[in-house]
Amino acid sequence: MISGRDIVCLSFVAWDDHWGTPQQWMSRLAHENRVFFVDQPVSPLSLVTGIRRRDAVLRQFRRWRRGPQEVAPNVWQAAPPPVLPFRFNAVVNRLNARILRRWLARETQRLGFRDAVYWNFQPSLPALASAVAPALSVYHCVDDFASVPHWWNPASNVREREAECCREADVVICTGRKLVESRRQYNPEIHFVPEGADVRLFLSAQAPETAVPEDIADLRPPVIGYVGVLDFRLDTALLAFLAERHPDWSLALVGPQKSDTEDLTRLREMPNVRFLGNRPIAQLPAYIKKMDVCTIPYVLNDYTHHIFPLKLYEYMAAGKPIVATDMEEMRPYEGAEMAIGRTREDFLAAVERALAEDSPERIAARQRAALGESWDDRVEQGSAILARLLEARAARAGAPEEALVP
Numbered sequence: 274m275i276s277g278r279d280i281v282c283l284s285f286v287a288w289d290d291h292w293g294t295p296q297q298w299m300s301r302l303a304h305e306n307r308v309f310f311v312d313q314p315v316s317p318l319s320l321v322t323g324i325r326r327r328d329a330v331l332r333q334f335r336r337w338r339r340g341p342q343e344v345a346p347n348v349w350q351a352a353p354p355p356v357l358p359f360r361f362n363a364v365v366n367r368l369n370a371r372i373l374r375r376w377l378a379r380e381t382q383r384l385g386f387r388d389a390v391y392w393n394f395q396p397s398l399p400a401l402a403s404a405v406a407p408a409l410s411v412y413h414c415v416d417d418f419a420s421v422p423h424w425w426n427p428a429s430n431v432r433e434r435e436a437e438c439c440r441e442a443d444v445v446i447c448t449g450r451k452l453v454e455s456r457r458q459y460n461p462e463i464h465f466v467p468e469g470a471d472v473r474l475f476l477s478a479q480a481p482e483t484a485v486p487e488d489i490a491d492l493r494p495p496v497i498g499y500v501g502v503l504d505f506r507l508d509t510a511l512l513a514f515l516a517e518r519h520p521d522w523s524l525a526l527v528g529p530q531k532s533d534t535e536d537l538t539r540l541r542e543m544p545n546v547r548f549l550g551n552r553p554i555a556q557l558p559a560y561i562k563k564m565d566v567c568t569i570p571y572v573l574n575d576y577t578h579h580i581f582p583l584k585l586y587e588y589m590a591a592g593k594p595i596v597a598t599d600m601e602e603m604r605p606y607e608g609a610e611m612a613i614g615r616t617r618e619d620f621l622a623a624v625e626r627a628l629a630e631d632s633p634e635r636i637a638a639r640q641r642a643a644l645g646e647s648w649d650d651r652v653e654q655g656s657a658i659l660a661r662l663l664e665a666r667a668a669r670a671g672a673p674e675e676a677l678v679p
Contacts, residue, residue, distance in 0.1 A: 274656045275663070276305035279386040281377070281405050283395045287312040287333065288350040291502055291529055292554045294415045294448065294468060294583065295394045301652045303347040309384055310350045312336065313395065314373070318358035318425060341380055349384060353377070360397045361430035370400040377404040390659065399437035409663055412442035412460075414452050415468075420576030422505060439463075444662055446655055449581045449602050462662075466655050469648040470586030471554070476640060478558040478591035485563045486556065488549055492523040495628050498564030498593075499524075500557055501584050503548075504531040508572045508598060509540055514617045515624065516543045527552055527560050561591045566627045569597035570620070578602070585611065589643035592636035594627035596620060609635070610642050 280302055284295040288310050299308045315333045336342075336352035344350045354376050356369040381389065381404070391407035396418045402410045419431040439445050439459035446466050447453045453465045477483050489496070497515060499507075503526060516524050522545060529551035530537070540546045552560060561567065567588040571577045578601040585606065588595045595611040597603045598620065607613045612627060614620025 274302065274305050274653060275390070275659055278306045278408075279381075279389040280306050280308045280392055281311070281381060281386060281389045281407070282308060282392045283311045283398055283401065285313050285395050287329070287352070288344055288348070290329075291551060294413070297469065297471070297583075297648045298413075298652055298655070299348065299392075300345065301648060302656075303345060306347065306390075307384075307386065308348045309341065309381060309386055309389075310344075310348055311377070312350065312352045314353045314356045314360070314369075314398075316356050316358040316360065341384060351380060359425060361426050361434050363430070363433065366397070366399070366434060370398070373398065374401055374404040377401060381405050390663075393438060393442070396431060396435040396438055399434055399441060402441060408666065409444070409659060410442045411659070412438045412445045414439075414445060414447045414456060415580075416448075417452065417455070417576050417579035420574065420579065422576075444658060446658070449579050451579045451601060455579075464655075464658055466651055466658075467646075468581045468583035468586065469646055469651040470583065470590050470643060472586070472590045472643050472647040474555065475558050475561070475587045475590035475643075476592075478562045478593070479636065479640070483559050483562055486559055489525055489527075489547070489560055489563045492525060492547060492563065493521075493545075494523070495565040496523045496525050496563050497624060498527070498561065498567050499570060500527045500561060500567070500587070501569075501582070502528050502531060503537070505535070506571045506577055506580075507535065508570045509535040509537060511570050511598070511617055511620060512546070513539050513543065515621060516540070516546050518621055520545055523547065525549060525560070525564060527557065557587070558591060561588070561593060564593060565631070566624050567591070567593040567595050568624070569595065569600075569603070571598050571600060573598060573600065586643050586646040589639045589646070592640045594631050594635070594639075596623045596627060610639055 282299050286293055286295060299310055302308060315330050319330045333352045337354050341349040341351040353373055357365050359365050360369055388408045389405045390409050391402045391405055392411045394413045419428040436459050439456050445456060445460045445463040448468050450465055453463055457463050524546040527549045569582050581602045589610055597611055597613055599613050599615045612623040614623045
C-alpha cells in the first residue's frame with residue numbers, strides 16, 4: 274500500500290451514507306495515509322428531486338458550515354459548499370468549479386495537506402485538482418453515470434463532464450470491463466480494478482456465534498434476500514413475480530430506499546415481502562445469515578450492463594447461493610458461484626435449483642472463492658499502479674525513489 278501520503282477524495286456519497294467503493298478504499302488507505310473525504314455536493318434542487326432525503330440534504334448544509342471533522346483515525350470528513358443546480362451543464366459546471374476550488378484549497382491548507390494524491394470519484398467535478406496542486410490525480414469510475422435516468426442531468430452533459438475528468442487525470446481506475454472499454458479513448462493510463470468485499474466480515478455469516486436479528490428471524494423459510502440500495506436499478510416486477518409465484522417463500526429486502534425506485538406499492542402489499550430498511554455494514558452478515566438465497570435482481574439497461582455489484586463478493590463470502598439477472602459484468606462469474614436468470618421464469622427456476630442443491634460443500638467453495646476478492650486486495654492492486662506512477666514522477670523531478678516504495 275502507498276504510505277505517508279495525503280489523499281484528497283471527492284466522493285459521490287457521504288462518509289456515513291450506505292457504504293460503497295469510496296468509503297471502502299479510503300478507510301483502508303487511511304491505515305497508512307491521511308485522508309480528506311469530501312462528501313457529494315448538494316444544491317437547492319436536491320431538496321426537490323428527493324433522490325436524497327430532505328434531512329440528509331440539510332445535514333450536508335450543516336456540515337459545510339461546521340467544516341472538516343475527524344470521523345475515523347486519519348480520516349477528515351467535510352461537505353463542500355452548496356453548488357448551483359444542473360451541475361453537469363458546461364456553464365454551470367465552470368461556475369461551480371470556481372466556488373469549489375477556492376473552498377478545497379482553503380480547507381486542505383487548514384488541514385496541512387501537501388503534495389496530495391487527488392482521488393476523484395465524482396463525474397460532475399472536473400477542473401478541481403489544481404486546487405491542491407496534486408502529486409498525482411486519479412479518476413475512479415464505478416458506474417456509467419450518463420445512463421442514470423434523471424431528467425435534470427442529460428446524458429450528453431454527463432458524458433462531456435466525465436470525459437473531462439478522465440482526460441485531466443494521471444490515471445483512471447474502472448470497476449467494470451465495459452467502463453474501461455468506453456473510457457480508454459480519453460486516457461490511455463486506464464486500469465480495471467473490480468469491486469471487492471469485506472471478506473472477513475461477511476465470512477461471519479456462517480459463524481455459529483452470529484445472531485440473526487429479531488426483525489428477520491421470524492420470517493418463514495426459505496428466505497430469498499436482497500441487500501443493497503433500493504433504487505431505479507431494482508427490478509421490482511421481478512421480485513413481485515417471485516413473491517406471487519411462491520407465497521411459501523419470504524422475500525427480505527435490506528437497504529435504504531431512494532425516491533427513484535420503481536413503485537413499491539405492489540411489493541409492500543404482499544404478506545411474504547418484508548422491507549427491513551438501511552442497516553450498518555457491520556450488521557449485514559447477521560441479516561444474510563437468515564437468507565437461503567441471495568439475489569441481484571436488477572433491470573437490464575445500459576447502466577446496469579456497465580456496473581459491477583459489489584454485493585456479489587459479499588454474498589460469496591457469506592457462502593450463500595446467488596442468482597442475478599443477465600448483466601454483462603456478471604456473465605464471467607456464472608457457474609458454481611452464481612446463477613444467471615435470463616427471463617423471469619429462468620430466474621425463478623434458478624432460485625428453486627439453488628434451494629434444492631445447496632450443501633455445506635457448496636457453501637465452503639463459495640467462501641474459498643471469495644478469499645482473493647477482498648477490498649484489501651483491491652487497494653493493494655490500485656496502490657501498485659499509483660506507486661509506479663509516483664515513482665516515475667519523482668524520478669523525473671529528481672526525488673529519491675526509496676521514499677515512495679509502497
